[in-house]
Amino acid sequence: MGKRTGWQEAISLMKVETEKAMALGRRNFVSHWYRVLLI
Known part of the structure; x- marks a missing residue:
């Protein structure tokens, strides 16, 4: 259950960050x- 929750959190975080990146534009x-993964 812990792993599943972790995966769900990771996926939801990815969705949020992807939406942010899309808002910035494809170029960015x-x-x-790159910045997200470094931090």
């Missing part, structure tokens, strides 16, 4: 994710 999509 990769750079946004």
